[in-house]
Amino acid sequence: MQMNLERLRKVAIPDRPELRVLALSTLINTFGNGLFMTIEVIYFTTVVGLSPSKVALALSIAGGISLLFSVPAGHLSDRYGPRNIGAISYIFEGMFLSCLVFVHSYLPFLFINIICGITGTVGQTMRMATISKLGTGEERVNIRAYQRTVTNFGIALGSVIAGIALGINTKSVYQGMLLANALTFILSSLVFLKLPFIAPTVEKSEPLSFEALKDRRFLGATVLNGFMSLHFVLQGVAIPLWIVNETNAPRWWVSVIMVINTIGVVLFQIRVSRGSGDIAVGALQFRRAGFAVAGACLLYALAAGVSTILACSILVLAMCAHVFGELVGSAGSWSIGFGLADEKHQGQYQGVYSLSWGVGGTIGPAFVTAMAITIGQLGWVYMAILFATTGLVMYRLVMKRWLVEQPVTK
Structure with a gap:
């Protein structure tokens, strides 16, 4: 004990x-x-x-x-x-x-x-x-x-x-x-x-540089991370609207779904992130996230038009897949964001990388609402394709750079 x-x-x-x-x-x-x-x-x-x-x-x-x-x-x-x-x-x-x-x-x-x-x-x-x-x-x-x-x-x-x-x-x-x-x-x-005070990495006399904005591969990773971050907006906007308006699950089931997400992240994020410091592992985690969130989207779509018990069961399965995607996707995203950055300009690189979450949070609500509510079940399929493709492209983008510099073991 x-x-x-x-x-x-x-x-x-x-x-x-x-x-x-x-x-x-x-x-x-x-x-x-x-x-x-x-x-x-x-x-x-x-x-x-x-x-x-x-x-x-x-x-x-x-x-x-x-x-x-x-x-x-x-x-x-x-x-x-x-x-x-x-x-x-x-x-x-x-x-x-x-x-x-x-x-x-x-x-x-x-x-x-x-x-x-x-x-x-x-x-x-x-x-x-x-x-x-x-x-x-x-x-x-x-x-x-x-x-x-x-x-x-x-x-x-x-x-x-x-x-x-x-x-x-x-x-x-x-x-x-x-x-x-x-x-x-x-x-x-x-x-x-x-x-503790962290010493600056750039001299005050040095001219302003935009190293992160010149790094095309890092910018590409930022854009892809922005696409993947839309799954957070799904949780806050599309999923509650979908459950309330398009399924036979009770309204309070929204709270159940969100509690599953919160508990999953609190209990397992640290454990799932272990080993992701290697950027090759991070890229693999990101690819897994794309498939997991895509699977969750397909399950959310299937929750419409079925009985209350079946809808509730499908939504729980969907959120479990979603949580797994969130856990491995977050670990992969952090690994890529830190690993592709230039050490001297980490602050600048992290500022650029944070744009991915910011843009996703700004345009995401309108996008996911249009997909899930306006288009309906087919919109969930489109989003599944988007997430799966994003994971695959990120994996290729990261591994391509690192294969040039050193051998990478899958």
């Missing part, structure tokens, strides 16, 4: 103090994210009175503008180090998020979301740059996997607390959640400052 507890402690708590600091900062921040994500749209539509379309438009505009700051943030990381800039970005984001309790109209809501989108992009780029400097190869992927596990746990915990606020359903409680979220950013920044 004691041996099992010790093993659990080693898995749950990193040995290196800097990794514990990074994990604590992430946990505090993502707990706030869970609070905010659960109530944001509901508060601003039902309490403030903004229309759902205006809220969605503001979030899309903010997301699009924030993408423009991803690469410049990477430059800042390479020249000045990621720690201090990351902490400053969290402080500013927390300050502006606290102002949301004073918002009563559209333009202030839009302005604050744009500022928070920019600071959020800078902060995330600094966090990724920090991970790239705290290890090499296998270590980086393992650190990223642990961070993702902490992220999911933090968001889930925050969502549970926010669920209580939804049950109480008063303006003051909602605003309390907004302020609590803002406070988590301030606290997260203070913890982030406890990380």
